[in-house]
Amino acid sequence: MITRPLPYSPYQPRTRESASTSTEPGLIPFVTQREGEVAAPDNLILQRSAAGQYRLCYQDEGPGDRDLRGVLWARCSFNPVDENRQPTGKPQWKLMHPYRQMVTMQAMRCQVCAEPARTPIGYFFLAGPHDIDTDRPPVLTSQPPVCAKHVRAAIRLCPHLRRDTTVFLTLSAPLYGVTGVLYGYGENGMYVVARPDSPLPYGHPNLSTLLASQLVRRLSSFRVVGLDELGDTVRQAT
Template identity: 75%
Template sequence: MITRPLPYSPYPRSSGERASGTRPADAGLIPFVTQREGEEAAPNNLFLEKTAVRQHRLRYQDEDPRDRDHRGVLWARCSLNPVDGRLQPTGAPQWKLMHPLRQRLTMQAMRCQVCAQPAKTPLGYFFLAGPHDIDTSEPPVLTSQPPVCAKHVRVAIRLCPHLRRDTTVFLARSAPLYGVLGVVYGYGYGYGQGGVHVVACPDSPLPYGHPNLDTFLASQLVRRLTIYRVVGLDELANVMGQVT
């Protein structure tokens, strides 16, 4: 099973904070991967190119090498807002959306989805999941959520109501790339369906090497947790003491 995007929302102020006028230091923190208002999908100029082996390959009419990942899969385009003095994206957050490029870059480089710094710790990488996001009894264990650095594990849990209800913390020593989430394109025939359009929206990610990737438009990179352990919240403080 695979985790869905974390529905981050602004940190709720408690009655004590309202009375004193103080707020936690992380109250205004916005995860790096969160899409911002003003960051929009690029105009659709996709087409299917016929290859030498009589198959088709999805392409942009003005394709750039950066449009494909290191495995050759085509990625959805989304504009980028200017960054601030801390090199963080600007614009009001769209809390339930992850920016395709920022998700891809952090997941590929194993950087923290909150601050974009390296997420590796002496014990491995932290991955977070909410209730019912991952069933470890049904392998493979897959996630599209980039890791979180030790500094921001507790912060991410506090920021996200979904996680605060019942957080699962995975500490993984091995999390190889698995594949991509996205949609399959093809030709449409019939009234109102001419040209190239989406023909399938798989619920599960396609693994690298899948034959449908030639006509696939990716939006999220997925890793497979292989060597990992689940860290209970009651032992999280002890584990954090070992990695910080």
């Protein structure tokens, strides 16, 4: 997993005693971007190989700028953390911090508390209206999983999920790819040439010039849990 020293280390393990509960006032999902966390200077360049292929890079690139499969990641600053090693600052509810989204999705940790999301009956994933079309495979999501303890809290807290939430319970969610923007050269130099509507799967030839912002997983062997049965299902998972 990508690691960086504080204040750029997005995940810090906490004890169960210090973890927030769904009833704790002021609970804010770990992945939520905060005021003061802004896009860092990108210093982007396109390097051309001997074979004539372009590769997007940072001029001052370090090992923490790419994910485990070598895709370049959008930079975003990190606010200081609190006594529970959680991000500080007013939440920007409609945004997920790209790096915290990536590490929770990569390690399958809860998007609310950053603890392991696995339960005895599988993983919970949430989707807002029109996020996922189960009739058109593959079934993809950029929402990190949620632990059983925080399923209902995540629905309550997120404005996007609060409207007609779909709850998925899955035994498997392999990595699929990333979302982001594609760069290229034009008359005025380097610029964004495309913003793909769909995630690019790992192995796609365009990933070499993509700046990623969200990691995507594919849901398999899943069932949709109705909100009327959510309580019983959560109890089975704890």
